[in-house]
Amino acid sequence: MLGIMTAYACPRCRTHAPASALTWCCPKCRGPWDLDFTAAPVPLASLPSRVNSLWRYTEALPLATATPRVTLGEGRTPLVPLTDTVSAKLDFLMPTLSFKDRGAVMLAELALRLQPRTVIADSSGNAGTAVAAYCARAGLDCAVYVPEGTSPKKLEQIRAHGARAVVVAGDREATAEAAREAADEPGVFYASHVYNPHFLHGTKTYAYELWEDLGGRLPNTLVVPVGNGTLLLGVALAVEELYAHGLVDHRPALVAVQAEAVSPLAAAFHAGADELPGPAEPRPTLAEGIAIPNPPRAAQILRAVRASGGTFLTVTEDRIRAAQTDLARRGLYVEPTGVACWAAVRATHGLGTTVVPLCGAGAKTGMAGQSVQ
Template identity: 70%
Template sequence: MPDMLAGVATYLCPQDGTRARTDTLTWCCPVCGGPWDLDAGVLSSAPLNSLTGRVNSLWRYEEALPLADPAVSLGEGRTPLVPLTASVSAKLDFLMPTLSFKDRGAVMLAELARRLAPERVVADSSGNAGTALAAYCARAGLPCTVYVPEGTSPKKTEQIRAHGARLEIVPGDREATARAARAAAGSPGTFYASHVHNPYFLHGTKTYVYEMWEDLGGTLPDAIAVPVGNGTLLLGAALATSELLAQGLIDRRPALIAVQAEAVSPLATAFRAGSDGLLDAPDTASSTLAEGIAIPRPPRARQILAAVRESGGTFLTVSEDRIRAAQLDLAARGFFVETTGVVCWAAVGDWTDRSVVVPLCGAGLKTGLAPP
């Protein structure tokens, strides 16, 4: 497989068509400041029957990935798919090396950074992406600084520090944290490992669906529910389903069910209004137990809304009480999941008419039980 840093792939701005080389440290479109997509040519999946005996990680789908032969893998991926009810199954992504699904994208960013050999890596996060990037940068031997908002779970900040990353706690919310990281990203020699702006992250998260497709014998459920803040898992799922459909490896596209907390639901509000983009969302987020998706102004909002509509999906929102109840219900079933990671179960747990898979995205040890 060709090395995509050798000129095959380019960054592409979906808004204005601007392109940039992937072997540079340019982290956003210089014209509009928006996030990049990746034009990597034709990426294809290996046939289902050829996967037997391959490495037991997400790298078994190497034909579908824009990087090959990783040096920083921690064995991420291949998490179990377990039935919860007759209709709803859970993908246990809290069993990843750093206890969240963010490892899928973090390994791609760390591998890309390793090849670019920057002086430093910076990232911003509400916790899980930061812990994942800290771990994978440690694996790659790269100095890493992670910006997090004040109020981030102490268990997550402890994990970031344990991996040797420098921790910067930013007064304010998630948006203030992103602004601080973007300011640092302007320093020469800095790789901004943005799980929002860098499309390599999405090519990591798409393996969530490839694994589901393999485990279900070459099929997908009627619907895939995902929690949505910045939308990295949803956009990865949209990418995977488009690729599988284009190759004739599935015969229909599952509906994407995007779930937000009622307290911070700018995308659900825009979707219900029939808007192609955000309405007048506030610049700061309200408080919610689902801290990992408390994003008032996601940069990829238009792409998220379009992906849900193209799939025939919808947006659902859940209250704080339902989040609390869902965490306790999953714990009673044997799964201790952090509060952000339970929102999909809160939204679709009582479905009986369609098959649906929900991600259990992060371990409960990261945040503890929600207060009553």
């Protein structure tokens, strides 16, 4: 039984489609879907007695049921101080060692209800490992498209979960194109962390957890790494929901962080643009997980940051290396992409109380500039 299913809505041309279909993008403009879903308020006082996973925020989740069939106990990651005003949320302590579990569990739950012939995903590593793991939990056939040069440890993890790793010659964009072509085949569920909005409704639990852990408050500033923007857009969703229901008294500023080497969104933001003028030139960066030259949700990301009163920051490769070493010396071993926000915040003052996410474990990639043996 599918239970209550919501509808997809295209934010560009207002086309609609049922979420019970395998339509992975808007058939008119080929853009990513939004979800026609209204969250109900989550009662803070009831949370201590609830299930210890992100499914505890049932009123805010579009696929919530009394007994969700897919979970690995994801969510509820620790919040630890780094300075007097900056705390880190340790999302690298998720079951597959990255924050992508928040969205992957939603996609796997949806796929289980739709019963496709196969599930495919594309990823530079973390989203692919998360989808592979949750498909394994759900008993779903899965293939993950990855670019050449993906960390051997991430490939090992994908295959260990029983998924097929399809290595694509070329960069992250070429990998996405190959996966989208395969997604048009009959009976395929495209578990896209970019195009499917259920993923964003999973990542928004990051902010719900902060709200719960801070006793019904949010910090002044939320600093978020941005490539395709799945965490930032999820956080923006949560902030708007919490504020609309009167559960917080202010909206935090959203500060988006990109690697200086690949920073098309930061350039567009500071130029006052509403869209990207075109794809950025792909350049090597240690922060491979956010090296996205042409994010499909660019306009939404720019709009969300501006609406919050936030900004974009960029970090150099040297600052990424230094931040990773600094966190390791504090006992936190995080992959280079996952340290980007700390790299930005270390050199920034005046943000007030701030939370940064540490998104992926260092065990997946090793230290910056070193190969994993």
